Amino acid sequence: MQKLNFTRSLAGGIAGAFTRRQAAWCVAAALAASAAVPALAQSSTLKIIPHSNITVLDPIWTTAYISRNFGYMIYDTLFGTDIDGKIKPQMVDKWSVSKDGKTWTFTLRDGLEFHDGKPVASEDVVASLKRWASRDTFGGQLAKVTDKYQTPDAKTFVLVLKEPFGLVLEALGKPSANVPFIMPKRVADTPGDTQIKETIGSGPFVFKADEFRPGERAVFVKNAKYKPRAEAPSGTTGGKQVYVDRVEWLIIRDAQTQMNALINGEADILEQPAFEQYASLRTNPDIQLIDAQPAGNQFIFRFNFLHAPFDNEKIRRAAMIAMGQEAFLKTQVGAPGLTRYCKSMFPCGTPFESTNTGDYSGVANPQKAKALLQEAGYKGEPVVLMRPTDLAAIAKLPLVAKQQLEQAGFKVDLQTMDWQTLVARRAKKDLPSAGGWNAFMTSWTSSDILNPLTMAMMNAAGDKGWFGWQDDAKLQDIKTQFTKAATEADKKKLAEQAQLRAFETVTHVPVGQYSQPAAVRKGVSGLVPAGAQVYWNIKKQ
Missing domain, CATH: 3.40.190.10 (Periplasmic binding protein-like II)
Known part of the structure; x- marks a missing residue:
């Protein structure tokens, strides 16, 4: 994984104290003493x-950031990512790699204990990693080359690979959704598609x-x-x-x-x-x-590949061409200094940023989109677009998307709900008319979309992929090549290939970069x- 170019210049230190009313001298000493107790609390x-x-x-079942943040409160990780993008140990004390790069041996540090009083053991780690890999894009790539896990003792676990995988630590230390949090084995044995x-x-x-x-x-x-x-x-x-x-x-x-x-x-x-x-x-x-989140965030529009009309690549492309970033950024953000036009799927200012984006310009072109929509044989199927009314950071995005899609000739059925309902509903593969969906919008922190392996929208593994369930063997193959890249130049080339393929098949649409x-x-x-x-x-x- 490439180095995260986090901005170090924050908005200055935080100092001072809460303002409190001074107790009047006439207040009885007993009352003053009793008032001090809640103040200390x-x-x-x-x-x-x-x-x-x-x-x-369950921060493994979903990529929702609120669930990820919940995970960081109560779980720990084997490795983490520091402010400079370097992978460092957390629960792991030491590790080694065999000369052929296929056997990784890890030892847990002393004193690790679950909240129920039981010590963290290697079998807990293995069960947790298996469950995480069943849901996460990066974890799935690691799982593909994993031959077996071994647990020679309670504090040691061994990852035996079929072939070298140069991003083992980057996978185990990824900072955002899905994070490989470590759970007790009895919990981690829950199938990944079932909530704990x-x-x-x-x-x-x-x-x-x-x-x-x-x-x-x-x-x-x-x-x-x-x-x-x-x-x-x-x-x-x-x-x-x-x-x-x-x-x-x-x-x-x-x-x-x-x-x-x-x-x-x-x-x-x-x-x-x-x-x-x-x-x-x-x-x-x-x-x-x-x-x-000093590296910024990116708004995106995601399609459901299972159902009409977005099971048709040309219709997805028409929707992509209909959308322009300026309206999204002005309507949703508006505040000066917080937005950035960026047509790259990999965030601007990060190592794999690329302006090689195929048909996508980031500028709305309703006439071209309308012509393509007619050419694709669009039959007027309503696009069920989900809108979360209680998540202010993205609540206005679907309103802009509805307007831009309708200008291109789409029929849009905008359905409002709270964010947690949307999170649950986007996991359903039902027909849009039967409680399913065609599209939704969300945002991603830059640390989640730095490369093809961390980007959920590039998880094109069909039923095992991210919500939308794209099935594209070619994109998956490019990602596999990325894991084997020996040089930074090779990674850059393959990341660009993945982006071009993603724009060609229209995995999603990036609609602007911002800070919050x-x-x-x-x-x-x-x-x-x-x-x-x-x-x-x-x-x-």
Whole structure:
């Protein structure tokens, strides 16, 4: 995997403290003492407004970022990716590779323990990796060349390959969805297409299932038995130090109510402010903007390959040509300095960025799209386009897509729902008229789409692929060649081939690049830029 060119210049340090009313001298000493108790308790509780509601607690079953973020709270990983894109060990203490590059031996570090008190063992790791590989694009490529796993003892696991695979550590240390989180074997034995029933990890926080209220809050407490690494935190690597006793995710769906809660001190971090709120937040002396995803994000439009009309490549191409990035970025973001036109599938500013995009220009051309649509024999089938109304970061995108597609001659059935319903529905292969779908829109952090192996939309393995279920042996073969590339120049060439093939078959449409910094109250420090949203290392005064 190529080096992540994360931007190091953040929005400055976070300092200061919450403003509090000073106790009047006339207040009785007993009342003043009793008031001090909730104040101290408050300082040990970090309150976060996440970017969406959470109902799916399985970060392997879905690529939804809220589930990934949940995973980082309670699970740990074998390796991680630091701020410079380097892979470093986490749960692993040491490892070695045979001379022929086909046998990888790993030893777990001491003190790893699941939240139920049982030690983490090599059999837990193997079961977790197998389940992850059944769902993840990168993991699937690794699984294809894996001959067998061995567990010679409780702390050692061995990966025996059929042939050398130069990206083993990059796969095991990938920072974003799907992340190879380690679960107990009894949990990891759950088939990948079935959601897990237990949420037991070995990570820095323990999930309070008894306090979980979907649509209201999720609660985590510090894992007192967790043993952080000694290194400083960097990306998803290093010491996962926890300085608060409790973390509460407050599920607030209305954007204005979210901002009010932050400004009034009822929340400490607003993960993704509405784009129109940035102008006001920048002028608020109690708020600091911190970019925890400094490499940026990309909006995309995804097709369902199983059903008409998008089972027809020409019709997908017509839809692609109908879409232009300017309208998406202006409508959804609008805020100055936060957007970037980028027609490359691999984010602009990253190693595999390429302007070689075939028919795709990123500029809407409704006349050309209409002609192609007629040539393809479009019969007026309605396009069921799902729109999440409660996820402000992408809620306006489908409105733009509907307008641009209709200008090209498509009939669009825009169906609104909350994000968690969309996440569940996009996993269904039913006919659109029977509860299925034709298209949806989402966004990806750059760390997820840096190369052909990490990009879910390039998972063209049919039923085993990402939602949309494209089946394209040629694209899969290019990805396999990518895993064997010996030089950076060869990887660059193959990444471009994969992109051209993806545009040729129209896997998806990139509709613009953007940034969305978190809003953080002063007095809260230590938010780690990671290519994923992580909440260790944070101190609250």
